[in-house]
Amino acid sequence: MTMQPQLVPEAGGSPNPGTPDSPLSEAGVAAAPQEVVGRSPGQLAWRRFRKDRSGVISASIVIFFFLIAFAAPLIEKLYGKDPYTRYGQIHPGLLNEVGAPIAPNGGISGEHWFGIEPAVGRDVLMQLVYGIRTSLLLAVVVVIIVTVVGTILGITAGYLGGKVDYVISRVIDTLLAMPSQLFFIAFTPIVLALFVSERETTPTMLRATALIIVLSLFGWTRIARILRGQVLSMREREYIEAAKVSGAGSGRIIFKELLPNLWTPILIVATLDLPTYVTTEAALSFLGVGMTEPTPDWGRMINKGFEGMQSDVTYLAFPAIAMVIFVLAFNLLGDSVRDALDPKSNR
Amino acid sequence: MTETISETPAPAPDPAPKSPGEPLLDVRGLVKYFPVKGGGLVRRKMLNVRAVDGIDLSVAAGESVGLVGESGCGKSTTGRLISRLLEPTGGTIHYDGNDITHATRKQIAPIRSQIQMIFQDPYSSLNPRQTVGTIVSSPMEVNGIDPEGGRKKRVQELLERVGLNPEHYNRFPHEFSGGQRQRIGIARALALQPRLIVADEPVSALDVSIQAQVVNLLQGLQRDMGIAFVFIAHDLAVVRHFSQRVAVMYLGKIVEIADRTSLYANPHHPYTHTLLAAVPETDPDKSGNRTRVHAFGDMPSPINPPSGCRFRTRCPKAQDVCANEEPPLIGIDTLLAGHRVACHFPGPLEATAKAEESMPEERIEAALEAGITTDPE
Numbered sequence A: 001m002t003m004q005p006q007l008v009p010e011a012g013g014s015p016n017p018g019t020p021d022s023p024l025s026e027a028g029v030a031a032a033p034q035e036v037v038g039r040s041p042g043q044l045a046w047r048r049f050r051k052d053r054s055g056v057i058s059a060s061i062v063i064f065f066f067l068i069a070f071a072a073p074l075i076e077k078l079y080g081k082d083p084y085t086r087y088g089q090i091h092p093g094l095l096n097e098v099g100a101p102i103a104p105n106g107g108i109s110g111e112h113w114f115g116i117e118p119a120v121g122r123d124v125l126m127q128l129v130y131g132i133r134t135s136l137l138l139a140v141v142v143v144i145i146v147t148v149v150g151t152i153l154g155i156t157a158g159y160l161g162g163k164v165d166y167v168i169s170r171v172i173d174t175l176l177a178m179p180s181q182l183f184f185i186a187f188t189p190i191v192l193a194l195f196v197s198e199r200e201t202t203p204t205m206l207r208a209t210a211l212i213i214v215l216s217l218f219g220w221t222r223i224a225r226i227l228r229g230q231v232l233s234m235r236e237r238e239y240i241e242a243a244k245v246s247g248a249g250s251g252r253i254i255f256k257e258l259l260p261n262l263w264t265p266i267l268i269v270a271t272l273d274l275p276t277y278v279t280t281e282a283a284l285s286f287l288g289v290g291m292t293e294p295t296p297d298w299g300r301m302i303n304k305g306f307e308g309m310q311s312d313v314t315y316l317a318f319p320a321i322a323m324v325i326f327v328l329a330f331n332l333l334g335d336s337v338r339d340a341l342d343p344k345s346n347r
Numbered sequence B: 001m002t003e004t005i006s007e008t009p010a011p012a013p014d015p016a017p018k019s020p021g022e023p024l025l026d027v028r029g030l031v032k033y034f035p036v037k038g039g040g041l042v043r044r045k046m047l048n049v050r051a052v053d054g055i056d057l058s059v060a061a062g063e064s065v066g067l068v069g070e071s072g073c074g075k076s077t078t079g080r081l082i083s084r085l086l087e088p089t090g091g092t093i094h095y096d097g098n099d100i101t102h103a104t105r106k107q108i109a110p111i112r113s114q115i116q117m118i119f120q121d122p123y124s125s126l127n128p129r130q131t132v133g134t135i136v137s138s139p140m141e142v143n144g145i146d147p148e149g150g151r152k153k154r155v156q157e158l159l160e161r162v163g164l165n166p167e168h169y170n171r172f173p174h175e176f177s178g179g180q181r182q183r184i185g186i187a188r189a190l191a192l193q194p195r196l197i198v199a200d201e202p203v204s205a206l207d208v209s210i211q212a213q214v215v216n217l218l219q220g221l222q223r224d225m226g227i228a229f230v231f232i233a234h235d236l237a238v239v240r241h242f243s244q245r246v247a248v249m250y251l252g253k254i255v256e257i258a259d260r261t262s263l264y265a266n267p268h269h270p271y272t273h274t275l276l277a278a279v280p281e282t283d284p285d286k287s288g289n290r291t292r293v294h295a296f297g298d299m300p301s302p303i304n305p306p307s308g309c310r311f312r313t314r315c316p317k318a319q320d321v322c323a324n325e326e327p328p329l330i331g332i333d334t335l336l337a338g339h340r341v342a343c344h345f346p347g348p349l350e351a352t353a354k355a356e357e358s359m360p361e362e363r364i365e366a367a368l369e370a371g372i373t374t375d376p377e
Helices: A022-026 A041-051 A053-070 A072-079 A124-160 A162-177 A180-195 A204-235 A238-245 A250-287 A298-307 A314-341 B002-007 B075-082 B105-112 B132-142 B150-161 B166-170 B178-190 B208-225 B236-242 B260-265 B270-277 B320-324 B349-357 B361-370
Strands: B025-037 B046-059 B064-068 B090-095 B115-118 B196-200 B228-233 B245-250 B253-259
Touching: A041 A053, A041 A314, A053 A072, A053 A124, A053 A314, A072 A124, A124 A162, A124 A204, A124 A250, A124 A298, A124 A314, A162 A204, A180 A204, A180 A250, A204 A250, A238 A250, A238 B115, A238 B132, A250 A298, A250 A314, A298 A314, B025 B075, B046 B064, B046 B075, B046 B090, B046 B228, B046 B253, B064 B075, B064 B236, B075 B196, B075 B228, B115 B178, B132 B150, B132 B166, B132 B178, B150 B166, B150 B178, B178 B208, B208 B228, B208 B236, B228 B236, B236 B260, B245 B260, B245 B270, B253 B260, B253 B270, B270 B349
Parallel strands: B064 B228, B064 B245, B115 B196, B196 B228
Antiparallel strands: B025 B046, B025 B090, B245 B253
16 A cells, blocks of 8 residues: 555656656657656646746746847847937937937837937937847846855854844844835935045946945845745754754755755745846836936936827837846746745745 | 554564673763753853763663653753763763773773664754665764675675565665655664664654554564664553663653563553553553552753752652662562662552652642752752
8 A cells, every 4th residue: 555656647657658648748858668757846847837827928928028138239230229329419300400310219220120219319219229238238137146145144044043042133224124126216325436436437336336235235135034934934844953863064954954855935935036136126226326327227218208208109119128127027927936846835 | 663663573572681790881871961052141050961970880781671751851962972972071971891981082982882872863864965875874984884795795694684675775765755764764773794883763753654664674683683672662552562671861860760560550650651641542441540649840950950950840759768869770579689779768669659649739839840940959
């Protein structure tokens, strides 16, 4: 009775190997009937994810955005424009005397597919394409820093407990209690002032670094809190005790026993964090404390578009729509990732 | 369940000859207190949960000692102290002549592999992200053991030994049933070829039909490999089947310890009587004329245990002396050697039943009302 394990229906030795069941043919590995192959939780999650249509669609959109960000220089070459040149001022006939694009819908033409920027006359498509780069680069770097720092501190707090846990938890509570948006606005200029005197122009890299520092400072708390809770509940599991009885040290227990069980929350939080940082970065740029002229940036474009919204909505529409699509797709992807990895969780 | 077990062939007559020398495991005066924050808003008193409060226990090589008692009597804590998962508050633990009471992880490393553990819950004792092969081989990896023919071969041998298909090496725990998972846990405990296994209620989480199989598997392992067991359970029938000696625990203390036959045939502590009376009778014709005794009310809080004998608040035989003097765990002339009881008025079952009959009504009520609250200090 116990000798025969419950076979997962799709797994190898099906009772009648003659009739191929559909999921079996899907999985290429099932070809060898002799080999009993177990499916890891990761493989099961991947199978669930592939069946989730909104997840697959949003993943394709997200990948599309990432590809564009990567291939921006290539697009620039093929398209023949760059995001900095003021075409409207170089070529007559693009902008009228008050600076509005002459062609309809914000100057959309065969030359400038998404139109040109009012007054300055830069190409909108190229600004959008390079704007993705700015947002994604910042967001990805922040997510990486936040995830690494949060994971280390969260696991440390949960596993060691006691005074260490107390200190880390209080720091997290304090940071979470602060109104972070206000702090971003207030602190970014301060961080910048640490590096550059007010009179000089700030290099773009420095601005980006300052933003990353400020965003990361507050960002790590979320993942750290979640992981601390997870580790606290996992620390008392018997498989941890079993590892201790076999003589394993803390390092081995954290990396071999705990961490594999924590990839799920880490991945979920990271995928849900990324769109948050994209919007936060855009919001800061919109408010004027993020990226500034002439760096292509969605938030800055939306800000500019706001000014001319009444005369021509096109310049506002492109970055706004692009951002809505990206953030929506990424959030849906995050939900699907969670559903796939953790099917028992209720939203 | 009792039936399933009694059908299996009777265990071999004590495979472990009483070794004249030192026992494999020798526990003296073992104490474990867990500090808790007491009541009071301003001045918090630190109180102690006296989970284990002075236990003497010795296990010979190849011997199986059962540890029984209600939930919360400290038997699992004792197991975790012996396997050094918990740090003892007091007392000593000697393994094979070495004092391991406060040994650090590094100090204990040479004998770590000799003391292994089987856990209660087969669902939380296996890491869900690891394959069976990884789970069973990781103790070997930690201890740097490279068996002949490779670890994989050894794991497959172990899986076969515990009655699993060695082909399932690459499977994950979620693909197995509870009984199979427990077998994986047993294979992991065997991976280091231990001499002592602490089995913490290894079958209580399992389906009744599976319990007998797992107990028989453990028994086979004990007989064939000569492994000593500390077998923790709350099921007296399972312990009777498995252990050569049985210790009964109550509120952090051993109240009676004896050879299997002596304990079950001739129990002398009132608490043992109540435990044995609580075992359901499978034969309805017999159950009517059984002598029944009860423990009244609930177990007192281990934070503030009763003075003197800890069982006195629920004991039908309790008298004034029980509140004032703690009975030592001593042998009794009329019983076999090695049968020791911690009671001021030890006696056979009938005596306890008689005492219960003549027990005044108000004492029963007082005991029931007392619930888990304990005497004031």
